[in-house]
Amino acid sequence: MHLDLSRALAGELTAAGVIADNDQKNFVSARISWRGTKLFEDLESEFGEGVTELREQFVSGLGMGAVAAEFVTAPVPVTPACRRALADLGGLLILSVTAFDRVLDSGRPPPEVRYSATPVSPPVHGGPLEAWLPSIQTEYFRRLDRLPQRQPAIRTLADSIMRRMYAAELGSVSPQPASRSTWWRKNVLPIVMLGLPAWIAADPFHSSSFFRHLMWLARLGEFFGWVDDCVDHAEDVILGQANRIDFRLRSTSREHLVHWIAAQGKRVLAQWDLASGPPALRSTFAVIVWSWIENQPARAGF
Numbered sequence: 001m002h003l004d005l006s007r008a009l010a011g012e013l014t015a016a017g018v019i020a021d022n023d024q025k026n027f028v029s030a031r032i033s034w035r036g037t038k039l040f041e042d043l044e045s046e047f048g049e050g051v052t053e054l055r056e057q058f059v060s061g062l063g064m065g066a067v068a069a070e071f072v073t074a075p076v077p078v079t080p081a082c083r084r085a086l087a088d089l090g091g092l093l094i095l096s097v098t099a100f101d102r103v104l105d106s107g108r109p110p111p112e113v114r115y116s117a118t119p120v121s122p123p124v125h126g127g128p129l130e131a132w133l134p135s136i137q138t139e140y141f142r143r144l145d146r147l148p149q150r151q152p153a154i155r156t157l158a159d160s161i162m163r164r165m166y167a168a169e170l171g172s173v174s175p176q177p178a179s180r181s182t183w184w185r186k187n188v189l190p191i192v193m194l195g196l197p198a199w200i201a202a203d204p205f206h207s208s209s210f211f212r213h214l215m216w217l218a219r220l221g222e223f224f225g226w227v228d229d230c231v232d233h234a235e236d237v238i239l240g241q242a243n244r245i246d247f248r249l250r251s252t253s254r255e256h257l258v259h260w261i262a263a264q265g266k267r268v269l270a271q272w273d274l275a276s277g278p279p280a281l282r283s284t285f286a287v288i289v290w291s292w293i294e295n296q297p298a299r300a301g302f
Contacts, residue, residue, distance in 0.1 A: 005230045005245070006293050008254060012262035013289065018269060020290045024283035028067060031284075035070075036063025039091050047122045047135055057129050058095065064288075065094025069194045071284040072217060075275035076198035085147060086201075090194050092140040097190055099130045100166065104173045113166045115159060117142035148201040154210075155200050158193065165189035183244055187225030192217045213275075220268050226261045227292050265289060 013019070020028075036059035043058065044051055051058065069090020073083065103111050111130065114120070114137040123131045149155060168185035172178050178186070195217045199210050229236075229245045248257055269285055 005233050005254065005258065008258040009227070009230050009261060010290075010293055012258050013265060013293075016262045016266040018262065018265045018286050018289060020283060020286035025287050025290070028284055028287040031067050032063035033059065034063070035066035035087060035091065036060060039063075039066060039088050042088075043139065046139065047132070050123055050127075051132060054129055054132070061095035061098045062091035065091035065194070067284050068094065068288065071272075071277070071281050072191065072195040072220065073198040074277040074281050075213060075272070076195070076202050077204060078198055078201050079203075082147065082198070082201045085143060086198050089140060089143055089197050092136055092143065093190065093193055095129075096133060096136045096140060097165075097169070099133045099136065100169060102128075103130045103133075104169065110170055113163075114138055115141065115162060117145055144197060144200075147197060148203075150203060151200050151205055154196065158196055158200070161189055161193055161196065165193060180244075183225065184222070187228070188218050188221030191221035191224065216268070216271050216275075219264065219271075223261070223264045223268050224292075226264065227289060230258070230261065231292060231295065 039062045040055060040058045043062075066087040067090075069087050070083070073086050073090075078086070100111065100113070103109075111133055114134055117138055120134045120138050122135045144155075144158070164185055168182050168189060171182040172186045192214065195213065199205065199213070202210070226244070233245045245257070252260075269282075272282070272285070
């Protein structure tokens with residue numbers, strides 16, 4: 001069933017025009033590596049040599065989050081310096097979520113989540129990625145507070161969404177099937193937080209543009225959630241962790257479901273085009289989607 005769902009979704013995405021050729025994959029992969037390496041070197045100077053042995057894991061998560069943030073914040077009016085800062089925030093966010101999920105997936109007690117820039121001491125003797133979670137989260141909020149604070153209300157909203165995001169992560173590992181609201185928050189809120197910080201620094205700020213972008217981010221997160229459920233469906237069935245695919249297949253066919261999911265992806269990309277996103281960043285979307293379906297490294301962090 002896993003192969004059938006992935007193959008069917010791949011066919012529908014191709015028919016919908018959501019495709020990524022080798023040149024696009026190479027371009028985005030190189031950008032992921034460049035962004036991730038640059039940010040890792042910045043963090044290495046902040047965290048110390050103890051993080052050096054995790055270079056590959058850090059670079060992968062940081063780079064993926066950074067290029068995803070570049071893509072989702074492209075329509076927001078900010079300065080070039082802010083764009084670089086937003087990419088770094090995206091990298092730190094995805095790395096943080098990755099480390100948090102790793103702890104939950106291992107069955108260990110959930111780690112404490114930090115929601116401030118209050119300094120913490122990094123692990124004395126290094127350690128796995130999740131050992132660096134407090135430092136990663138603290139660095140995230142330190143950089144978030146360094147953005148031009150033109151919209152304080154949105155900065156406050158960001159704090160609220162972050163708390164709901166991690167609460168949804170916890171709810172998703174409950175022995176009981178995740179509710180629709182938990183599924184929605186788990187998949188949507190990380191994507192919202194990739195884009196929301198841009199509006200803290202937006203100039204000019206128009207509420208209509210803000211809410212339109214927020215709705216688009218939610219649709220993007222939902223689409224990624226459906227792709228993830230398709231890819232993980234067979235494994236989830238084996239583990240007895242039915243996902244949203246099973247629920248939808250009670251009322252529709254597999255063919256209709258994957259056609260509908262692909263249509264959502266096409267719609268999300270078309271709306272990004274209408275917002276006049278830079279053509280050079282357009283391939284980011286398709287490369288992320290296809291790496292997810294093909295289970296390649298570019299999926300890391302999502």
